[in-house]
Amino acid sequence: MTEAENEILEKVKETLKEEIVEIKIPRKRRIFVKIRRKALKQAVKSLKELGFKHISTITGVDLGENIELIYHFAYKGAVELSLRLDVPKNKPDVPTITDIIPGAILYEREVHDLFGVTFEGHPQMARLILPEKWPEGIYPLRKEYTLENLKKLIFEDGEEE
Amino acid sequence: MSLIKEALKQVLKKPATLNYPIEKVPVPEGFRGRPIWDMRKCIGCGLCSRVCPSGAIEMIGKGPQAEIKHYVDRCMFCAQCAESCPRNAITMSQEYELADFDRSKMVYEYKHV
Amino acid sequence: MGYGSVIKVPFGPQHPALKEPEHFTFEVEGDVVVNVKPRIGYNHRGIEKAFERRTYIQNIYLAERICGICSDAHTTCYTQAIENLLGVEAPPRAKYIRVIIAELERIHSHSLWVGIAAHEIGFDTLFMYVWRDREVVMNLFEMISGNRVNYATNTIGGVRRDIPSEMFPKIKKGLDVLEKRLKYYLDVAQTEQTILKRTSGVGILKPKDAVELCAVGPTLRASGIKNDVRADDPYAAYDEIPFNVVTHDGCDVLSRIIVRCKEMFESINIIRYALDHIPSGMIRVRVPMAVPEGETVSRVEAPRGELIHYAKSNGTMQPERYKVRSPTLGNIPALCKMLLGGRVADIPIVLAGIDPCFACMDRMAFVDLKTNKKWVWTMDELKEHVRRNNL
Numbered sequence: 001m002t003e004a005e006n007e008i009l010e011k012v013k014e015t016l017k018e019e020i021v022e023i024k025i026p027r028k029r030r031i032f033v034k035i036r037r038k039a040l041k042q043a044v045k046s047l048k049e050l051g052f053k054h055i056s057t058i059t060g061v062d063l064g065e066n067i068e069l070i071y072h073f074a075y076k077g078a079v080e081l082s083l084r085l086d087v088p089k090n091k092p093d094v095p096t097i098t099d100i101i102p103g104a105i106l107y108e109r110e111v112h113d114l115f116g117v118t119f120e121g122h123p124q125m126a127r128l129i130l131p132e133k134w135p136e137g138i139y140p141l142r143k144e145y146t147l148e149n150l151k152k153l154i155f156e157d158g159e160e161e
Numbered sequence: 162m163s164l165i166k167e168a169l170k171q172v173l174k175k176p177a178t179l180n181y182p183i184e185k186v187p188v189p190e191g192f193r194g195r196p197i198w199d200m201r202k203c204i205g206c207g208l209c210s211r212v213c214p215s216g217a218i219e220m221i222g223k224g225p226q227a228e229i230k231h232y233v234d235r236c237m238f239c240a241q242c243a244e245s246c247p248r249n250a251i252t253m254s255q256e257y258e259l260a261d262f263d264r265s266k267m268v269y270e271y272k273h274v
Numbered sequence: 275m276g277y278g279s280v281i282k283v284p285f286g287p288q289h290p291a292l293k294e295p296e297h298f299t300f301e302v303e304g305d306v307v308v309n310v311k312p313r314i315g316y317n318h319r320g321i322e323k324a325f326e327r328r329t330y331i332q333n334i335y336l337a338e339r340i341c342g343i344c345s346d347a348h349t350t351c352y353t354q355a356i357e358n359l360l361g362v363e364a365p366p367r368a369k370y371i372r373v374i375i376a377e378l379e380r381i382h383s384h385s386l387w388v389g390i391a392a393h394e395i396g397f398d399t400l401f402m403y404v405w406r407d408r409e410v411v412m413n414l415f416e417m418i419s420g421n422r423v424n425y426a427t428n429t430i431g432g433v434r435r436d437i438p439s440e441m442f443p444k445i446k447k448g449l450d451v452l453e454k455r456l457k458y459y460l461d462v463a464q465t466e467q468t469i470l471k472r473t474s475g476v477g478i479l480k481p482k483d484a485v486e487l488c489a490v491g492p493t494l495r496a497s498g499i500k501n502d503v504r505a506d507d508p509y510a511a512y513d514e515i516p517f518n519v520v521t522h523d524g525c526d527v528l529s530r531i532i533v534r535c536k537e538m539f540e541s542i543n544i545i546r547y548a549l550d551h552i553p554s555g556m557i558r559v560r561v562p563m564a565v566p567e568g569e570t571v572s573r574v575e576a577p578r579g580e581l582i583h584y585a586k587s588n589g590t591m592q593p594e595r596y597k598v599r600s601p602t603l604g605n606i607p608a609l610c611k612m613l614l615g616g617r618v619a620d621i622p623i624v625l626a627g628i629d630p631c632f633a634c635m636d637r638m639a640f641v642d643l644k645t646n647k648k649w650v651w652t653m654d655e656l657k658e659h660v661r662r663n664n665l
Contacts, residue, residue, distance in 0.1 A: 027358060029507055030571055054488050054501075056573075056582045057599035072571060072582060078506040080571050082584075103488025105607055106312075107599075113315075114322075129315030141322060163466050164399050167458075177406040191420035191435070214332035239335045239426050244434065253420075 005031065008050065008079060015046040031081045037094065040085060044071070044097045047083070051075050055097075058107040060115040062143040067092055067115055071104075087117060089142075096122040114141040188255050193238045195256040198229050198271040202250035209242035209251060218242060226273055233259050234267040296630070305617050310610040314603075325596035330356055330430060330565055333593070337583075338424055340598060343386065346372075346379045347576035348583075348598070349428035354509055355572035355585040356430045359565050368432035369511040370552040374445075375418070375427050376510070376574075377541040377548075381452065382411045383577035384492075384534040384541075387629045388459060391531060394626040395472040400462065407455040414448045417441060432558025442549050449542050456542075460535040463528070473527040477612040477624035480525060489608035490601050491579020492537065493628045496530040498523035503575035514551070517544050527627040534629075564591050576601055578629050602630045 005025065012033060013020065019039035024032040035043050052073035059070040066086040073081045087094055096119040098105050108119040109128040116139035119125060130140075138145065138153060145153075171177075179186065188194065205227030210218040217235035221228040243251040261267050296316060301309035321340060325333055337352035338345045350372055357363060364372070385408045392400035412422050418437055419425035427433045437445075463469050479489065484497040494501055502519040504512045520536040522529035569586040579601030588594040605628040612624050 026568070026570060032569075053485055056488075056580065056604070057584075057597070059584045059595075059597040061586060061595045070584065072584070074580075076501075076506070080507070080573060080582075082571060101488070102486050103604075103607055106603060110603075124311075128313065129318055131315070140320070147323070147327065163462050164403070167403060168399060171403075177409070189416045189420060192416075193420050193426070212329070212331050214328065214335040237335065237339070237424075238421070239338075239424075240434075241331060241335065245331075 005029065005079060008075060008081070011050050012047070012081075015050070016043055019043065029079045031079065032084060033081060034084045037085045037087060040083075041095050041097065041100070043083060044100050047073055047081065048100055052081055053101070055101050055104050055107065056080070058104065058111050060111045060117065060141065062089075062115070062141065064143070065089060067117060067142075069094065069111065069117065071097070092116055093118040093120055095120050098122055113139075115139050116142070182258075188257065192253070192255055192257075193240045194254045195233055195238075195259055195269075196231065196236070196240070196242055196251050197254050198231070199250045199252070200229075200271050200273050202248045203227070203229070203271070203273070204248055204250075206247060208245050208247065212241050212245045214239060214241065228273070229271040231269045231271070232267065233269060234261075234264050298625075300613070300618075300621070302618055305619070307613050307616050307618065307621070310613050312606050312610060314606070322596055322598065325593055327592065329563065329591045330593070331563070333596070334429060335426070337598075338426065338428075341600065342423055343383050344379060344576045344578065344581075345424050346375050346428065347574050347581055350376060350510065351572045351574040351576075351581050351583045352585075353428045353430050354574070355570050355583050356565060357561075358570045358572065359568045359585060359587050360430070360561055361566075362431055362559055362561055364432045364510075365556045365559060366511070366553045367436075367555045368557045370548050371433045371435075371437055371557065372428065372510040373512065373515065373548050374437065374545050374552075375425060375433075377544045378411055378414060378418075379425075380541045380577045381538050382408065382415070383629075384538050385411065385456070387534060387626075388463075388531065391473075391527075391623065391626050392469070394622045395469065397466075397468050400459070400466075400469075404459060407452065410448050410452050410455075414445055417444065429558060431561040432556070434558070436557050437552075445549060446546065449545060453539065453542050456535060456538050460532070463531050463535060469531070470528065472620075472623060473531060474524075475526050475528075476620050477527045477530075477616060477627050478525050479608055479612050481523075483611050484525075484608060487607040487611055488604060489579075490604040491575070491577075491629075492530055492533045493579065493605050493608060495519065495521045496533045497525045503573050503580050507573055509572075509574060511548065515544055515547050527623055530627050564589065565593070578602060579604060602628070605630065 009023070009031065016035060016039065019035050020033060021036060022034040026032065052075050054074040056072040056074055059072065061068040061070065063086065065088065067089055068084055068086050071083040073083060075081060094117065096108060098108065099121070106128065108122055109125065111117050112119060112125060113127060113129045135153060140150060205220070205222070205224045207220045207223065210220045215235045215237050217232045219230040219232070221230065240253050243253055259267065297313040299311040299313065300307050321336065324336060328336060334349055334352060337348045340348045385404055389401045389404035389408070392398070392404065415425060416422050418441065419427050419435060427435055479493065479497050481497045481499055484494050484499055489497070498521055500519050500521050505519050517540050520533050520540060522533045565587040567587055567589045572583045572585070574581045581601055582599045584597040585593055586595040609625065609628050612627070613621060616624060
């Protein structure tokens with residue numbers, strides 16, 4: 001771990017305090033910080049003040065009971081901080097961060113499409129990636145959907161190819 | 162306007178394009194064309210069909226009597242099969258004009274002799 | 275939209291690259307764009323889901339086929355992620371070979387783009403000549419990797435093919451030719467009225483907006499912001515090779531052309547340096563088939579900008595989750611900003627300005643706010659409109 005990372009880590013700890021659940025540093029210039037769900041907005045705000053102005057993307061991961069959201073932030077282009085939080089699968093909603101970082105607008109829509117996470121307050125929570133005919137409520141990247149049962153769900157009307 | 166000189170120069174030169182398919186340039190050394198199995202070397206381990214990313218290789222049977230079916234319509238010429246083969250039985254050839262209107266004709270079979 | 279067999283599952287990371295479909299809805303007031311709504315995903319191939327069903331070795335080739343133009347950037351990013359999970363590192367020689375291929379790819383991608391930008395403003399003469407000279411780099415690829423696209427050089431733990439030293443003089447000769455030609459094209463771009471009139475002051479993206487909207491790559495650097503993953507977060511052998519991060523503060527399409535042209539000179543110098551300093555030794559280390567549990571984030575500067583992959587493994591031979599974010603998606607919010615307030619006639623060149631898949635916009639819907647009439651134009655019709663009205 002270099003000095004820059006230490007410094008960032010200290011600042012992050014200072015601002016987020018008890019909201020932090022876990023911190024991991026797998027390698028140089030990579031930090032994983034797990035926070036409580038409620039603290040998302042506050043965390044993003046303070047990260048932006050610390051210099052994490054660039055969001056690279058938002059990753060969704062299906063953990064079974066929960067969906068994990070990972071926000072990848074970059075610090076002046078170098079240190080990549082991944083802010084993660086769990087949202088329950090039966091009520092997957094988090095506040096939007098587009099009012100703090102407008103660049104997240106498409107990434108939130110992408111996660112909404114593929115994982116069914118709702119971002120409250122997003123200006124345009126419309127479909128981005130999936131086709132118009134795609135059935136509502138089917139989120140293809142969730143683990144309960146495999147290629148086989150998706151095929152059945154989508155090709156019900158026998159229009160295959 | 163600055164391109165006029167360039168354009169005039171090109172008038173006096175041969176066309177930059179190739180008169181394919183009448184003229185063909187030889188493919189370079191190390192070109193990844195259609196893979197070819199040497200069945201005298203094949204031991205039927207099935208590694209090639211397991212590593213193939215696009216499922217283009219089918220092995221019928223197992224062991225020394227196994228047959229190989231190569232679906233060239235699915236093949237993406239990555240040469241991973243040739244790399245993984247423990248007996249170096251697969252070589253990437255120089256063949257590249259492999260398209261056909263009929264997919265069933267794009268299957269190559271290899272049998273043990 | 276039709277769905278195919280098991281391979282063509284319609285979800286996964288979308289990757290809008292060249293000549294692929296994408297939809298924008300523009301709201302125009304007279305001739306001025308007042309609102310832009312992107313709708314992507316027409317080319318969604320379900321690659322993220324497909325990653326979860328394939329082994330790590332098969333996924334190398336899947337990653338390679340996310341994009342045709344920057345195939346090497348994707349495999350570099352993928353193999354780095356998996357190497358990181360495995361706790362191995364590619365040998366030094368492999369790292370240099372990765373740099374050489376990556377920079378050749380950057381030259382190839384940028385020169386392709388310069389040609390396309392020229393085509394979008396109706397300057398087909400330049401387009402033809404740039405693409406003729408691009409053949410030089412394509413031939414180099416053919417010599418090094420055997421094929422012109424999808425070089426299949428990267429593998430987990432290093433590279434699959436060595437570059438023998440007999441090839442070095444040929445590569446250097448090719449670079450000399452390219453450098454001469456590129457100097458000429460840069461000169462043309464900066465002096466030719468056809469280009470200046472169509473690109474200067476068009477598609478403005480202010481530095482503040484570029485940062486806010488998280489633009490990446492040459493789009494960001496053409497707004498005067500020095501940001502390059504190669505320099506900030508070095509991977510492969512970039513920490514050993516000196517180079518400059520090119521920026522330009524014009525903030526318009528012209529500066530995007532200039533940034534890309536100058537980046538090609540940097541790439542040429544990087545390759546020259548790499549060829550002179552390449553260490554000898556192994557080109558790959560053998561790695562196990564199964565990857566221990568873990569997760570990682572891998573970043574690469576693709577020709578179009580920051581590329582980020584996230585990998586999560588579960589101890590088996592297949593990844594638990596694999597996420598890809600290609601640079602074009604990162605640039606779409608910035609693109610929408612650039613188009614606002616611009617004229618309809620400038621849409622093609624502004625769209626092309628971020629180097630997206632721009633035949634993506636084959637279907638553009640126009641809404642005239644005053645009459646509320648809706649119509650759809652193809653790219654060619656739009657260009658015809660430009661020609662007819664002498665815009």
